[in-house]
Amino acid sequence: MSLPNPKVRCPTCGKVGDWFAGPFGPFCSRRCKLIDLGKWLGEEHVISEPLRPEHLEELSGVPRSNAEPRAGDDGAARPS
Ligand SMILES: [Zn+2]
Numbered sequence: 001m002s003l004p005n006p007k008v009r010c011p012t013c014g015k016v017g018d019w020f021a022g023p024f025g026p027f028c029s030r031r032c033k034l035i036d037l038g039k040w041l042g043e044e045h046v047i048s049e050p051l052r053p054e055h056l057e058e059l060s061g062v063p064r065s066n067a068e069p070r071a072g073d074d075g076a077a078r079p080s
Contacts, residue, residue: 012036 012032
């Protein structure tokens with residue numbers, strides 16, 4: 001005779017259910033698990049990373065290097 005999974009309280013949101021039966025351990029959902037993980041690692045880095053000036057410079061540099069004219073391509077070697 002086996003008992004059903006015991007009801008536990010989600011550490012993040014406090015919802016009660018048999019969360020141990022799910023893939024997220026004692027948490028009721030993936031979101032609650034990530035939120036709790038974020039508390040350990042530092043919420044700012046986990047939830048969202050703000051856009052930094054370095055990223056914009058990287059993006060603006062791509063089309064410029066692409067538009068550079070090729071050296072030696074002046075048509076001098078074309079057949080007559
Ligand atoms: Zn929860």
